[in-house]
Amino acid sequence: MAVEGSRGAEQPPVPVFFLSDSTGISAETMGNALLIQFPDLRFERRLIPFISTVEEARKVVGILDAAMRGPITPLAFSTTAVTEIRDELHKTSCPLIDFFDLHMSRVESILGTRGLHVAARLHGVGDVKRYNARMAAVEYAIEHDDGQSLRALDKADVILVAPSRCGKTPTTMYLALQHGVFVANYPLVDEDFDDNDLPRPIRGLRDRCFGITTNPARLSQVRQERRPNSRYASLEQCAYELRRAEALFRSHRIPMINSATKSVEEMSTVILQTRNAG
Amino acid sequence: MAVEGSRGAEQPPVPVFFLSDSTGISAETMGNALLIQFPDLRFERRLIPFISTVEEARKVVGILDAAMRGPITPLAFSTTAVTEIRDELHKTSCPLIDFFDLHMSRVESILGTRGLHVAARLHGVGDVKRYNARMAAVEYAIEHDDGQSLRALDKADVILVAPSRCGKTPTTMYLALQHGVFVANYPLVDEDFDDNDLPRPIRGLRDRCFGITTNPARLSQVRQERRPNSRYASLEQCAYELRRAEALFRSHRIPMINSATKSVEEMSTVILQTRNAG
Numbered sequence: 302m303a304v305e306g307s308r309g310a311e312q313p314p315v316p317v318f319f320l321s322d323s324t325g326i327s328a329e330t331m332g333n334a335l336l337i338q339f340p341d342l343r344f345e346r347r348l349i350p351f352i353s354t355v356e357e358a359r360k361v362v363g364i365l366d367a368a369m370r371g372p373i374t375p376l377a378f379s380t381t382a383v384t385e386i387r388d389e390l391h392k393t394s395c396p397l398i399d400f401f402d403l404h405m406s407r408v409e410s411i412l413g414t415r416g417l418h419v420a421a422r423l424h425g426v427g428d429v430k431r432y433n434a435r436m437a438a439v440e441y442a443i444e445h446d447d448g449q450s451l452r453a454l455d456k457a458d459v460i461l462v463a464p465s466r467c468g469k470t471p472t473t474m475y476l477a478l479q480h481g482v483f484v485a486n487y488p489l490v491d492e493d494f495d496d497n498d499l500p501r502p503i504r505g506l507r508d509r510c511f512g513i514t515t516n517p518a519r520l521s522q523v524r525q526e527r528r529p530n531s532r533y534a535s536l537e538q539c540a541y542e543l544r545r546a547e548a549l550f551r552s553h554r555i556p557m558i559n560s561a562t563k564s565v566e567e568m569s570t571v572i573l574q575t576r577n578a579g
Numbered sequence: 580m581a582v583e584g585s586r587g588a589e590q591p592p593v594p595v596f597f598l599s600d601s602t603g604i605s606a607e608t609m610g611n612a613l614l615i616q617f618p619d620l621r622f623e624r625r626l627i628p629f630i631s632t633v634e635e636a637r638k639v640v641g642i643l644d645a646a647m648r649g650p651i652t653p654l655a656f657s658t659t660a661v662t663e664i665r666d667e668l669h670k671t672s673c674p675l676i677d678f679f680d681l682h683m684s685r686v687e688s689i690l691g692t693r694g695l696h697v698a699a700r701l702h703g704v705g706d707v708k709r710y711n712a713r714m715a716a717v718e719y720a721i722e723h724d725d726g727q728s729l730r731a732l733d734k735a736d737v738i739l740v741a742p743s744r745c746g747k748t749p750t751t752m753y754l755a756l757q758h759g760v761f762v763a764n765y766p767l768v769d770e771d772f773d774d775n776d777l778p779r780p781i782r783g784l785r786d787r788c789f790g791i792t793t794n795p796a797r798l799s800q801v802r803q804e805r806r807p808n809s810r811y812a813s814l815e816q817c818a819y820e821l822r823r824a825e826a827l828f829r830s831h832r833i834p835m836i837n838s839a840t841k842s843v844e845e846m847s848t849v850i851l852q853t854r855n856a857g
Contacts, residue, residue, distance in 0.1 A: 315690065324848040327612040334605040334658055334678070334701050335686045338694030350848050376689050380612055396689045400612070403681055408613045411654050411674045412593065416616030423612050424844035432842065439749045443724060471717045474752050478843070564710065565756070566702035570602040570628050 314343040316368045316375035320361060320390060320397075322383060322420035325350040331400055332378035352381060353420060358389035365395035383420050431481060438477035438484070445485040446470055454502055457485035459572060462503065462550075463513035464489045464542040465533075466523045468560035472513070472572075475565045480573065494545040499553055511572055512550035515561040517543055592621040594646045594653035598639060598668060598675075600661060600698035603628040609678055610656035630659060631698060636667035643673035661698050709759060716755035716762070723763040724748055732780055735763035737850060740781065740828075741791035742767045742820040743811075744801045746838035750791070750850075753843045758851065772823040777831055789850055790828035793839040795821055 317336065319328040325348045336344055352358055358381075368375040377397045381387050382405075391397060409415055426432045445453065454460060459482055461469040469486045476482040487510075493500045503510055517540035524534035532538055550557045556575055558568050595614065597606040603626045614622055630636055636659075646653040655675045659665050660683075669675060687693055704710045723731065732738060737760055739747040747764045754760040765788075771778045781788055795818035802812035810816055828835045834853055836846050 324844050326844060326848075327608050330605050330608040330701075331678070331682075334699075335682055335694070337699040337701050337705075338660065338683070338696065339686075339690060339692065340695065342690060342692070348848075348852070350852065374689065376686070382616065396685075398682055398685060400609070404609075404613055404676055405616070407674075407676060408617075408654070411652065412617060412620060414617065414620070416613070417618065418616065421612075421615040422842070422845070423608075423615050424842060426840075426842045427615075436746070436749050436843075439752055443721065443748065446721060468714070470721065471714050471756065474717055474756055478749065478752055478756065562704075564700070564702060564704045565714075566602050566604060567700070570604075570626075574626070574628065 312343070313373055314345040315373050316371065317344045317346050318365060318368070318375065318377040318395070319346065319348045319350075320352060320377055320379040320381060321348075321350045322352050322381045322386060323350065323422045324424045325380070326424045328378045328380040328400065331380065332398070352386060352390075355385050355389050358386045361390060362393045365393040365397075369394050381420070382418055384418055386420075434481035435478060438481045439474070441483050441485075442473045442477040446473065454485050454487070454506060456483060457506075457509060458483045459576070460485050460487055460503055460506055460510045461513055462487045462489060462510050462546075462555065464520070464539075464546050466520060466527065467513045467515045468565075468568075469513055471565045472560075472568045475569050476572065480569070482573075489542065489546050489549070491542075494542070494549070497549060497552055499549070507553055507555065510553075510555045511575070512546065512555045512557040513568070514543055514547055514550075514557055514559050516559075519561050590621070591651055592623040593651050594649065595622045595624050596639075596643060596646070596653065596655040596673070597624065597626045597628075598630060598655055598657040598659060599626075599628050600630050600659045600664060601628065601700045602702045603658070604702045606656045606658040606678065609658065610676070630664060630668075633663050633667050636664045640668060640671045643671040643675075647672050659698075660696055662696055664698075712759035713756060716759045717752070719761050719763075720751045720755040724751065732763050732765070732784060734761060735784075735787060736761045737854070738763050738765055738781055738784055738788045739791055740765045740767060740788050740824075740833065742798070742817075742824050744798060744805065745791045745793045746843075746846075747791055749843045750838075750846045753847050754850065758847070760851075767820065767824050767827070769820075772820070772827070775827060775830055777827070785831055785833060788831075788833045789853070790824060790833045790835040791846070792821055792825055792828075792835055792837050794837075797839050 319325045319332055321328045349361055352361055365377055375395050377395050379390055379397055380400045381390060382401050405416055461473060461484060463469050465488050473484040473486055476484045487503050499507060517536055520539040521534055521536045528534050558571055597603045597610055599606045627639055630639055643655055653673050655673050657668055657675055658678045659668060660679050683694055739751060739762060741747050743766050751762040751764055754762045765781050777785060795814055798817040799812055799814045806812050836849055
């Protein structure tokens with residue numbers, strides 16, 4: 302099939318199914334990691350989670366086979382682990398990429414032992430201690446969002462330091478929710494730039510600090526949405542604050558991350574790697 | 580190798596590496612979905628993200644080969660997409676499960692076109708519109724956490740309704756951060772149980788409501804941490820509130836989810852599926 306630049310716009314979307322015996326988060330992650338390599342195609346995604354019985358699997362096969370009768374060949378990704386359910390799903394005529402099938406026997410042979418082959422809730426509560434730590438971290442993050450409470454800064458594993466609206470909060474939430482890291486925010490304000498000292502509340506905590514920066518145009522745009530035509534949102538003020546913040550980070554050797562070019566997932570990964578290396 | 584119940588405790592952990600040209604979130608998800616099937620083994624996990632040059636890949640091969648000289652055979656999972664970097668990684672003697680290698684050609688043949696084979700930032704900013712929606716949803720969630728502001732309830736896609744401390748907040752954050760869903764919380768208090776009407780602020784919004792429940796013992800325990808030995812934390816009060824909340828949900832046909840047995844990921848999946856089906 303010839304690949305043309307405009308092809309995606311003309312073709313109907315490819316139906317894609319994500320099948321799972323639990324949430325389907327793994328199936329979606331796996332499938333999307335492959336589909337992102339085909340930016341010219343459009344996909345119509347459908348998640349079918351919690352397939353827990355052979356009977357449910359049979360219904361899913363009905364859905365997949367119906368999709369096979371459409372104009373575009375569909376594609377299914379499965380992370381289902383239970384043998385009987387997998388056997389049932391494999392009765393479909395729809396192309397099925399069975400994540401478990403392809404990798405499990407290889408992993409078993411490397412580890413020298415047989416896996417359980419049960420519906421394993423990777424995104425269930427699982428390790429209760431770890432799960433509770435994540436929930437506690439979310440609570441902590443909300444209590445310490447944007448410096449509302451500076452009392453418990455010394456309990457933080459990580460302190461994100463930045464001028465207002467540089468993107469501290471979503472990264473804080475991501476680190477808390479996905480990794481159980483206790484993250485506090487410290488918003489830099491004009492007074493913090495009076496000298497080049499670290500602001501008093503974080504002065505003894507430099508090793509936990511990460512500076513978040515962005516570019517002035519972007520910061521100005523985000524602030525405009527909050528307070529249109531204010532000094533706070535002016536390009537001049539944004540450029541000033543970012544310049545002073547960056548100088549502060551540099552002179553105290555606080556690692557800096559630019560939120561204009563990185564997603565919360567990428568910033569979080571950098572932060573975790575830096576901490577582990579330190 | 581014989582499998583014994585107590586084996587895991589005696590054996591040193593299996594070194595596991597997650598290799599990626601971006602955050603490694605896909606590699607970790609994929610690898611952990613397999614490793615969770617081996618609950619008797621212990622794993623020592625190490626993430627090596629952002630492998631973006633052949634030279635960096637060469638260093639990684641050095642790390643993997645060093646691990647091969649240890650007492651336990653290590654295992655590596657890779658989602659790296661760039662051919663030259665993959666070729667370099669495959670020079671290691673460490674068993675390497677190359678997610679890209681095994682699936683890409685299959686997907687290409689199903690889709691009838693060749694994928695890009697570039698470092699694709701699945702967890703990068705990617706679709707800017709979608710990314711910004713997620714960030715806006717996090718902001719909205721924080722502004723509406725625990726009914727602090729009831730003004731913009733009608734802007735919510737989903738309203739989580741529950742007595743205090745049933746686990747509304749982490750689920751709110753997850754739906755916002757991962758799915759860009761605008762979620763508001765409505766905490767039920769004693770006055771809301773005076774009659775069996777829906778509380779006034781959510782009265783016209785029943786279709787967006789999801790009730791969160793838990794069990795009394797668990798709720799009492801969580802509340803004890805916040806206000807020890809209070810009426811609020813007493814088993815009796817918790818049982819009363821949950822009983823009344825469940826009655827309210829039932830009589831208004833609001834879907835109910837039990838947070839005592841489900842993770843935030845599972846609750847979120849149920850909520851999204853229910854909305855899509857509605």
